[in-house]
Amino acid sequence: MVNDEDIVGARRAVPLMTSTTEPDKSIPLRLRLRVPAEAVVIFSPLLQAGFFVTARTGCSVKTLLCSQFGIDEEYVTRRITTMFLDSRPVDKMESTLVRDGATLALSCAMPGLVGATLRRGGFYAAFREGISCREESGEIRAGIGSVRIKLFNLLMGELGPLFLGRGITVGASALAELLQKSDEKFRSSCYDVTADAAPTNMALLQEGAPFLHRENVRLTVLFDPPNELPEDDL
Amino acid sequence: MDKIARIDMGGVGGPTVTVTEVGEYAGLGGRAMTSIIVATEVHPLAHPLGAENKLVISPGMLSGTAGAMTGRLSVGCKSPLTGTIKESNAGGQAAQVLARLGYAAVILEGKPTTDDLYKLYINKDGIKLTVDNSLRLLDNYPAVAKLRGEYGDKVAYMTIGSAGERKLLSASIACTDPELRPTRHCGRGGVGAVMGAKGIKAIIMDDAGMKMRPPKEPERYRDANRKFVEGLRKHPVTGEGLPAYGTNILTNILNEAGGYPTKNFRTGVYAGGSKLSGEAQAELEIKRGGSATHGCHRGCVIQCSGIYNDANGNYVTKQPEYETVWSHGGHCGIDDLDTVATLDYMDDNIGVDTIEMGVTIGVAMDAGVIEFGDKEGAIRLVNEVGLGTPLGRILGSGAAITGKVFGVERVPVVKDQALPAYDPRPIQGIGVTYATTTQGADHTAGYAIATNILKVGGDVDPLKTEGQVELSRNLQIATAAIDSTGMCLFIAFAIMDQPETFQALLDMLGSFYGITMTGDDVVALGKKVLSAERDFNKRAGFTAAHDRLPRFFYNEPVAPHNQVFQITDEELDTVFNW
Numbered sequence: 073m074v075n076d077e078d079i080v081g082a083r084r085a086v087p088l089m090t091s092t093t094e095p096d097k098s099i100p101l102r103l104r105l106r107v108p109a110e111a112v113v114i115f116s117p118l119l120q121a122g123f124f125v126t127a128r129t130g131c132s133v134k135t136l137l138c139s140q141f142g143i144d145e146e147y148v149t150r151r152i153t154t155m156f157l158d159s160r161p162v163d164k165m166e167s168t169l170v171r172d173g174a175t176l177a178l179s180c181a182m183p184g185l186v187g188a189t190l191r192r193g194g195f196y197a198a199f200r201e202g203i204s205c206r207e208e209s210g211e212i213r214a215g216i217g218s219v220r221i222k223l224f225n226l227l228m229g230e231l232g233p234l235f236l237g238r239g240i241t242v243g244a245s246a247l248a249e250l251l252q253k254s255d256e257k258f259r260s261s262c263y264d265v266t267a268d269a270a271p272t273n274m275a276l277l278q279e280g281a282p283f284l285h286r287e288n289v290r291l292t293v294l295f296d297p298p299n300e301l302p303e304d305d306l
Numbered sequence: 307m308d309k310i311a312r313i314d315m316g317g318v319g320g321p322t323v324t325v326t327e328v329g330e331y332a333g334l335g336g337r338a339m340t341s342i343i344v345a346t347e348v349h350p351l352a353h354p355l356g357a358e359n360k361l362v363i364s365p366g367m368l369s370g371t372a373g374a375m376t377g378r379l380s381v382g383c384k385s386p387l388t389g390t391i392k393e394s395n396a397g398g399q400a401a402q403v404l405a406r407l408g409y410a411a412v413i414l415e416g417k418p419t420t421d422d423l424y425k426l427y428i429n430k431d432g433i434k435l436t437v438d439n440s441l442r443l444l445d446n447y448p449a450v451a452k453l454r455g456e457y458g459d460k461v462a463y464m465t466i467g468s469a470g471e472r473k474l475l476s477a478s479i480a481c482t483d484p485e486l487r488p489t490r491h492c493g494r495g496g497v498g499a500v501m502g503a504k505g506i507k508a509i510i511m512d513d514a515g516m517k518m519r520p521p522k523e524p525e526r527y528r529d530a531n532r533k534f535v536e537g538l539r540k541h542p543v544t545g546e547g548l549p550a551y552g553t554n555i556l557t558n559i560l561n562e563a564g565g566y567p568t569k570n571f572r573t574g575v576y577a578g579g580s581k582l583s584g585e586a587q588a589e590l591e592i593k594r595g596g597s598a599t600h601g602c603h604r605g606c607v608i609q610c611s612g613i614y615n616d617a618n619g620n621y622v623t624k625q626p627e628y629e630t631v632w633s634h635g636g637h638c639g640i641d642d643l644d645t646v647a648t649l650d651y652m653d654d655n656i657g658v659d660t661i662e663m664g665v666t667i668g669v670a671m672d673a674g675v676i677e678f679g680d681k682e683g684a685i686r687l688v689n690e691v692g693l694g695t696p697l698g699r700i701l702g703s704g705a706a707i708t709g710k711v712f713g714v715e716r717v718p719v720v721k722d723q724a725l726p727a728y729d730p731r732p733i734q735g736i737g738v739t740y741a742t743t744t745q746g747a748d749h750t751a752g753y754a755i756a757t758n759i760l761k762v763g764g765d766v767d768p769l770k771t772e773g774q775v776e777l778s779r780n781l782q783i784a785t786a787a788i789d790s791t792g793m794c795l796f797i798a799f800a801i802m803d804q805p806e807t808f809q810a811l812l813d814m815l816g817s818f819y820g821i822t823m824t825g826d827d828v829v830a831l832g833k834k835v836l837s838a839e840r841d842f843n844k845r846a847g848f849t850a851a852h853d854r855l856p857r858f859f860y861n862e863p864v865a866p867h868n869q870v871f872q873i874t875d876e877e878l879d880t881v882f883n884w
Contacts, residue, residue, distance in 0.1 A: 198773040199735025
């Protein structure tokens with residue numbers, strides 16, 4: 073699990089690594105690579121299990137998605153019809169506030185009665201009235217923090233490149249497992265691969281050596297054609 | 307569909323076949339047909355496996371036409387699992403073929419006087435009943451393979467596996483899909499045991515020489531069907547989500563909501579959920595040369611099913627549904643899709659309901675028969691069912707009996723039928739349906755999310771708690787009606803959001819029968835069906851006390867929301883007030 077310190081750590085200057093010095097475990101490995109656009113599916117396990125992003129917290133869900141992440145408002149309204157904040161279905165994204173450390177899960181419209189029940193502001197919202205996200209009565213401080221984002225179903229392909237291009241923080245072991253299981257076709261399609269700003273290659277990553285002494289990885293994936301969102305400037 | 311065939315297995319001198327005009331049951335189809343025949347003709351106190359019970363098989367009102375999504379087949383009887391009236395429906399090819407042959411219903415009745423096993427062959431020339439003891443104890447896949455050698459590939463098959471022959475209470479009836487795999491099951495309520503009790507192993511339907519059922523107003527029907535298909539294709543659920551990921555798209559969502567019953571309803575979040583998700587499943591299916599998009603019958607435009615292959619690219623089973631992935635997966639603490647797929651195949655082959663079987667294994671795990679998460683153990687237990695061992699017969703008789711035999715307190719059943727994959731504590735409204743439906747715990751009994759369009763019972767404020775009972779009532783009414791049309795319930799998503807698609811459905815029904823159909827007519831049909839079912843259950847001895855969830859749902863808060871079921875008994879008792 074990544075905490076706020078990890079996120080802060082991700083923004084520190086990366087120390088020089090030598091063969092005699094082990095890196096600070098709490099400082100995420102900075103991994104960047106470039107892949108063809110269709111390779112986004114490889115990252116699905118990370119996207120649905122959840123990743124951490126740095127954000128200005130204390131704002132509404134809608135502000136976070138539209139103003140900070142740059143997702144089109146029309147898309148958010150029409151496409152992201154199901155969302156959960158800390159496991160609670162969100163009905164009013166304009167007034168529901170996101171606190172530091174929150175988990176925000178995003179999904180398209182779901183099938184089934186329960187899919188309809190969980191839909192944002194849906195006709196069957198009463199069915200889950202007891203777990204619905206309430207507007208916060210206490211004060212939520214504005215500031216820089218971390219938010220865990222989960223992307224489900226069609227949103228993985230549609231929003232995944234945007235977040236991956238912006239940079240996400242994930243557990244080192246999860247990423248190592250993903251790369252270990254990846255096939256040759258994917259690995260050979262990766263290029264411009266760097267770890268902590270030094271060139272590396274997929275064979276080394278697959279073996280897992282760069283992840284050995286790190287808890288987290290700050291992963292940035294650039295796609296061809298390019299991602300639409302700029303890299304995280306926070 | 308102007309005739310009814312009655313197969314009396316207890317006829318003097320052997321089974322007899324009688325074909326009559328549809329008569330008093332004219333205009334009915336699907337669940338309306340099965341439930342009204344059972345309610346009218348079956349003694350409510352009949353033993354479900356005895357001579358007095360009847361197994362009614364009926365295509366939907368629009369089955370056998372050129373209309374999209376019209377391939378659901380209803381099977382009804384008094385359930386040996388629940389003791390209530392039962393309607394269980396499935397996709398596959400059977401409904402379309404039976405409807406084109408002109409049968410509004412085929413009714414199996416009486417009790418055979420010998421232990422011979424029969425197969426029923428239906429074609430344009432009539433019905434032939436033949437003894438075939440070579441099929442004895444063959445499971446569904448080998449049984450269909452053997453029958454294909456005799457009847458070929460241009461027919462539809464309905465079969466029971468060894469579970470049906472052994473009259474196990476979770477036994478299903480398999481219907482073949484377009485590739486003639488026995489993958490689509492009338493699963494719930496033990497209908498396969500009733501077919502087994504009638505001594506019928508297989509029904510072969512051959513519509514060679516028959517044409518699609520013609521509508522009374524062909525042009526209007528064609529136009530309505532076109533608009534209906536357009537509506538399904540443009541809707542994000544029926545046009546994108548279901549075709550891409552199937553029903554298992556729900557795993558991540560239910561898990562995120564804390565409504566994913568885990569390890570026999572002990573908690574609402576499963577740590578291994580993402581490994582079981584529809585997203586992971588679809589990726590694996592495509593990677594292995596299977597498919598994440600496949601229709602269970604011809605004429606399906608949603609294509610929510612798929613083909614699941616093993617690591618070598620060999621067929622294992624059809625794409626397991628969300629409820630199956632849950633029952634054999636998270637409910638049992640198993641986070642491995644290959645294990646779930648193997649169990650899905652075994653269920654289909656032996657011929658048992660995947661929900662009932664998975665929930666039962668979880669109850670057995672709770673009893674300590676095997677540990678939660680024991681993949682090999684779960685396969686071994688289902689194999690016992692297929693072998694018909696004493697343990698297998700207990701497990702094959704469902705969660706309620708297994709819980710009693712092993713002394714388990716936490717047994718998730720209503721009217722002895724296992725709860726599906728949605729915890730009623732965080733999502734209380736579905737608990738209302740589980741508790742009160744005429745069928746025993748069944749999510750599909752209140753599934754037709756079109757009540758806003760239908761205006762069943764007037765407008766309900768969905769954001770008020772007290773709306774839950776009204777919403778459940780209205781859902782059950784709408785579902786009973788759609789179950790009668792032969793339409794797949796998944797059409798409801800497009801109907802809910804797109805009034806023009808609902809109008810297209812009404813126009814399909816109206817133009818086919820040459821009438822004007824309104825939303826009120828749909829509501830009246832749903833109420834008629836539910837009233838008949840409730841009346842049957844009342845005469846069978848069911849009271850308000852049976853319309854309750856198990857006590858642990860009221861006493862054990864479930865994480866992460868730590869809620870218990872809070873709908874009062876008094877509120878539950880008002881569900882059928884109309």
